[in-house]
Amino acid sequence: MRILIVEDGLEYSETFGRFLADGFAWDRAGSGPEALEKLGSERYDAVFCDMRFDRVPLERLLGDLAATADQFNGDPAAARRHLEDHQGNYVLAAIRDAGHAVPVLMSYDFGEEPRRWQRLAQRYGPVDYLPDNASPQDVADRLRGLAR
C-alpha cells in the first residue's frame, strides 16, 4: 500500500519507518505545495496528513495571509498562526480542488468537534481522522480501512 505522508517534520515518517515498515511504502511531503506536486506525478492509495505546520516558511503555507489577517483585526502574526494551526485543512481543500479523489486520513482530534467534522467530511470526502494519541498500529489499521 502506497501512502503519502504530509507533515512539516519527520515524526510520522520515522514512526512509519520504525513500526510499520511491513505492508506500507510511503513518500513524505513537507508542505501543501509539495504534496500537490507529488500527487500530480505519483499514484497513492491514501494520504496521511498532519494538521499543524509551524516549521515551514510562510511562502510554503497554503492560504491567503492578507485575507486571514482581516479575520484577526489585521494582525499578520495571528493570521500566520491560524494558517499554521489549521494547515492540514488547507492541504485537504487544495487536494480536492486539484481534482484528486485519494482518501485522506487527518491527524487531528475532530471527535471533539462533531459539527465541524460532519461539514468537512461531506465537503471533502473520502476523509477520516485519528486523534493525536493514536498508536502506530491505529494509524495502520485506519489507513488500510480507508484505502479499501
Added chain:
Amino acid sequence: MILALLSGLAFADPEDALGPVTRQMYAEARQREAAGDLAHASALYRAVWGNEPNFPQALIDLAEVLELQGDVDGAIAALEEAPYDADAVEALGRLLLRRDRPEDAALQFRRLQDLAPESPIGRMLEATALARFDAVGAHDVALLVLRSGLLLPLDGDAQRLVEEVAAAHRARKDAAREQALLRAAQEKWPDELGVVQPSWFRDLALRAEIEDLARKLASARPDPLDPAQDAQLQAARAAFAKGDWSTARGQLLALAKQAPRNPDVWAALADVYEESGDPAAAEQALQRAKAYDPLDPAHPGRLGQLLACAYERDRPFSIQLDSGETIEVRRPCWYGGRQEAQAAREIELSLLLDPNQAELWALLAQVERTRTDEELAADMGAWRRSRAGGEVAWRLQMYDLDRERPPVPGDLPAPGALEPYWIAEAWYQKHNPARAAEEVARALEAKPDDVRALNLQARLALEAGDEARATRAWEKSLAIDPSQADVRARLGEIAWPERPLEAVRLWEEAAASGSADARFLLAREAAADGRLYDARDLLDAYFAGATSGDHHDEALSLLRDVERDLGRRWFLGGLGTLTVAVVPAFLWRRRRAGVDLEAVLLASPTSWRDVARTCSVIRHEVLKHNTTTLPAVADALERGDAEPARWAHERLFGPRGAIERFRERTADLETLARLHGLRLNLVHRDRTLGPVVRAMDDLARLERDLRKGNRRIAGELRALGKALNEDGYRALGVLVRRLCLLPLDEGLIDGIWARTAAEFPGHGVALDVSLDERPWLRISRGDLEDILANVLRNGLQAAVEAGTKRMAVVVASEEDEITGLERVAIRVCDDAPKRISTAIVRGRYIERGLGLTVDLISRNGGSIHVEDEPGWSKAVVVRLPRAEALVAMVEEEP
C-alpha cells in the same frame, strides 16, 4: 546583452548563424584571446566580422581585445561600425564610460533606448553616465527606471546606478534628492520576506536614514513644558475628551504661544482640528509635532492615519465633462484619499521608529492595497469610466486623488547642518553604539569642548561598562559647563555604592540645581536607610518637578513602597517575633499546601487562555509522537528488539526531549499561578494534571532502563502509555474544552444593553435583539461584556448625536469553508450617518476609537469590522470564534 535578453528564446545561440569556416575561425579567435595572444585574436575577430556582417558579436569581442591592447580609439571605431546593433551600442557606451567620457556615453545609451525601447538597461546606464556631469538629469532618469513596473535584478548595473546617482547628490549636498532616490530604490527592491538586499544597498539606505535623522535632530530643539503648562495640556485633553473642542482649542493655542516648539501641544491640537472638521490644519499641526520630536513614532503614525482615514465634509467640486459642460457638486470625500502615497510613507516612518504597532501595520496593508497613484489612475480613466458608473463618478474619484495640500508651515525648522555630533546621536538612537562612538570621537576631534558630544561619549562608555571613561568624559563636561545638574546626578550614580559620601554630595548638588533624577536617587537612598519620611518628601519633590524622567516608573513604585511601609511600620516589629515562632510549621504546611488549576482559574478568569494554550501544547506537542509509541516500544522489547527503546529514549530524554518540554510547560503553569499570588501544587492537588505529572516522573525514572533496552520495563511502559496517552490525553482535552465556555443569548445582551443605556438618560433608542440559536463562545463573561458594552455604547452615542431612535443586535453564525471553523458574528446596527470605518474603530484616537475593545477582541481570536447592513446605515460587526465543545456535557454542569 540586450539582444541576448530580448531574443534569447528565439535564437538560442547567435553562433548558429555562422557558416562552418567562420565558426571555426571565431572559435580559434576566442582560444587565442584566452591564451593571451591578442594580436592574432584581433585579426581573427576582424576576419569573422568581414565574413559575417550579421554577427556583431565579433566586433564587440574585437573592441574588447583592442582595448586590452591599449588601442582605445581602435576599439571605439570598431564598435561604431555597427550603429544599429543594440549590443554593440551598449558596449560602446560602456567603453566610453570607462574611459571617462560620460557625455559621449550618455549619447550612446540614449541611442540604445531607441534600439531597445522595452529594456530598462539603456535608461539605467544613461542615468549612471549623467551622474558624472548632470546630477539632476541623472536623478530624473533614475526615477523613471526605479518607478517603472519592470522587474530589475539588484545587480552590478543597479548598484552603479543607485550608488553613483546618490554620490552625485551628496557631492552637491542635495539631501532631498538623495532621500527621494533611495526611497524609490527601497520601493523597487523592498526588504521583504524572501528578498535579501545586498549589504551595499542596506548600508547606503542606512547612511541616508542616519543623516536624515541627524539633520532633524539638529533642528528639532523642542520646548519643554513646566508643571503648570503640563497641567494646562492635561486640562485641554480632558476638555477635548468631553467634546468641548472650543475650550480645548483655546487652551492649546494659548499653550502653543508659550511653548511654540512643544510636540505634545501640536499633537493635541491636531486632534482638535480634525474633530472640528479641519483636517488641513490637523495635517499642519502634525507636521510641526513631527519636526519638534522626530523620534516619536506617534506623530507620523497619526499623520498617516489622518491622510488615510480622515473625512472632509461637503467639499465643492466643479467638474468639466468631456462634452464641455461644467457641473457643480458638493459632497463629502476622503481628506487625503485612501490612495494617498504620502499616508503610506508616514505610516512606514512610524513603523520604522516602532515596529510594534499591529494596528498601524494593518492600516498600512489597507492603504497599500487601495493605493493608486494619480498618474496610474489617469491611465486607467477609460477603464474606470466603463466600470465605475460613468464619467461623473470617475471624475469625482479623480478629485479624491487630488487633495489640496495645505502649505507647509513657514516657521518649521529647516533641516539642520550635518554635524558629526548629531550623526553620532542618530546612530545612538538607532542602537548602534559602535558607529555612534566613532562619530562622537570625530565630533570631539573637531570640537574638544562640545559638552553634548562629551555627554554622549560618557553615556556610550557607561553602556559599554567602562565607568572610568564615562567619569572622565562627564567630569570634563562638567568643568566646561558646571550648571549641568543631570551630569552631576549621573556622576553620583557611578560613585555609588563604592563612594557613598561622594555620591550623596553629588546628588544633593544636582537636586539643588533642579535635577529630578537626583531627587529620586536621594529618595531611594533615604528609603534604603529607613528614613521613610525623608524619602516621601523627596519623592513629592520629584513628582512636583518632573513630568517624566529616566526614573519615573521606579519613582512611582518606590513611592508606593514607602507609603505602604510607613503604614505598616508599627506592625512589622511584632511580625518579626511571630515569624520565628511559625517558620517550622509554615515549612511543613508548604509541602502539602497549594492549589489546583481550577483555583488559579477562579482567581484569574482571564488566565484561561494561557492555561488552555499550555494544556493544548502538552497534549499536541509533548504527548503526540512521543508517548504514543510506548506500547509499540514495549512490544519490541518483548520480542528482543531493543532498538526502538533507544530511539524512544532519544525522543524522551534527548535535547528538547518530551520530558524536558513537559516540565517547562508545567513550570509555565506554576509561574502563571505565582503571578496571581497562588502556589500551584499539580502533583498533590490537581486531579487532571496530577496523574500526568506523576506518570511523567515515573517515566523519567526509567531513563537508564530505556536507554539499555531492558526488557523487564515493557509492562511498565504499557501502563505509562495508557496513563499518558489515554487517561491523561482525554483528561486534558476535557479540561481545555471546559475552559471559559459561555452561551450567548438574548438575556445576556439585554442585560448589557440595560447597563449601557443607563449612561444615556432619556435616549429614547430602542434595541431589537435577534438570535437564531444560542451559540457558545470560548470567552470569559467579563471580556464579552466589556466588548459588547463598548460597541453598544459607541452606537448609542452616535444614535443620540444623530437623533435616531432604533438599533439592533443580530447574531448569526458564519462558517469558514476550508477549516470548517465557525465564527459568531454579532452585528450591532444603527441608523446614525456612516462616519466611521473599520480602520477608525480599530484606531486608538478620538472617542470613536475602540482600542482597548479591539485588543480584547484580538486576544479572544476575533475581529471587528464596520460593514454595510441592508435597512440600516451600517453595522459594527464583532466576530468571535464559536466553541463547539461537548455542549451537552457543559450544559449538564451546575
